[in-house]
Amino acid sequence: MSEAAARALEGRVAIVTGGSKGLGLAMAKGFARAGAAIVVASRKLEACEGAVREIEALGGRALAVGCHVGDWAQCDALIEQAWQAFGRIDVLVNNAGIAPVAPRLLDVTEALFDKTIGVNLKGPLRLAARAAERMGAGSTILNISSVASVRPNSFTAVYAAAKAGLNVLTSVMAQEFAPKGIRANAIVCGTFWTDSFRAGVPSEDAAEMAARGNVLRRIADPEEIVGTALYLVSDASSYTTGQLIQVDGGVLP
Numbered sequence: 001m002s003e004a005a006a007r008a009l010e011g012r013v014a015i016v017t018g019g020s021k022g023l024g025l026a027m028a029k030g031f032a033r034a035g036a037a038i039v040v041a042s043r044k045l046e047a048c049e050g051a052v053r054e055i056e057a058l059g060g061r062a063l064a065v066g067c068h069v070g071d072w073a074q075c076d077a078l079i080e081q082a083w084q085a086f087g088r089i090d091v092l093v094n095n096a097g098i099a100p101v102a103p104r105l106l107d108v109t110e111a112l113f114d115k116t117i118g119v120n121l122k123g124p125l126r127l128a129a130r131a132a133e134r135m136g137a138g139s140t141i142l143n144i145s146s147v148a149s150v151r152p153n154s155f156t157a158v159y160a161a162a163k164a165g166l167n168v169l170t171s172v173m174a175q176e177f178a179p180k181g182i183r184a185n186a187i188v189c190g191t192f193w194t195d196s197f198r199a200g201v202p203s204e205d206a207a208e209m210a211a212r213g214n215v216l217r218r219i220a221d222p223e224e225i226v227g228t229a230l231y232l233v234s235d236a237s238s239y240t241t242g243q244l245i246q247v248d249g250g251v252l253p
């Protein structure tokens, strides 16, 4: 890789929701290595501060912001804090997500429904709308979706519906923000070894079954999202917008 490609985000500012761990932390560190200053946002401020220390240890600049993305006042405050701290916003990654399980539709409580839609769908819409007001030409929005959105099942019905909605919003964001030179894309994730995946698999057998569901026959390391994410938020993908890119090891039909 050339030095220019390695520092593809030099001078840019990226907000990563759910940046305190898992896929968000992997992307935050990857973007910092590429030269971006990072705003790490999640509910737990101390966890975000831990991520900031990891980014600073890499030689990067970062700010921790506590934010529950299901609350629009907190979304607005996040955008404002990023703007006040760095004076620009070039990248927004809507990564924060939760996937609570309810075996049947009848088991879905109103609280589970509202929380799942709030974090996975309501927050990304508001953050994109407010970030786009501050973004200039060449800026990018990346939504982190799931294969559940295209291969749903009862267990994750509300999560899948929320992520399907996020896929739709990706197309809307691409159309609405194109005149400003802002692009929007989504990564449709397969299975990655993160806390949320570990919490959701009941046994080693279930994990093995998940691994057998793709042609590479394994579960991904969180680092394996970084290459595609960097591509989609940088100028390398300057003619790509409104797209859903599956990073799933080749999920079998």
Ligand SMILES: NC(=O)c1ccc[n+]([C@@H]2O[C@H](COP(=O)([O-])OP(=O)(O)OC[C@H]3O[C@@H](n4cnc5c(N)ncnc54)[C@H](OP(=O)(O)O)[C@@H]3O)[C@@H](O)[C@H]2O)c1
Pocket: 017, 018, 019, 020, 021, 022, 023, 024, 041, 042, 043, 044, 045, 047, 067, 068, 069, 070, 094, 095, 096, 097, 098, 099, 119, 144, 145, 146, 147, 189, 190, 191, 192, 193, 194, 195, 196, 197
């Ligand atoms: N891992 C997979 O296999 C997989 C598969 C498909 C899609 N995805 C998607 O990838 C994204 C990241 O997942 P992950 O596996 O990395 O999850 P994770 O390790 O559980 O991390 C989730 C992150 O989201 C934050 N978060 C949770 N609720 C939040 C809220 N209300 N407001 C702000 N931040 C919140 C968490 O921090 P706090 O607790 O501090 O808020 C944490 O930083 C999610 O959108 C998920 O749906 C993951």
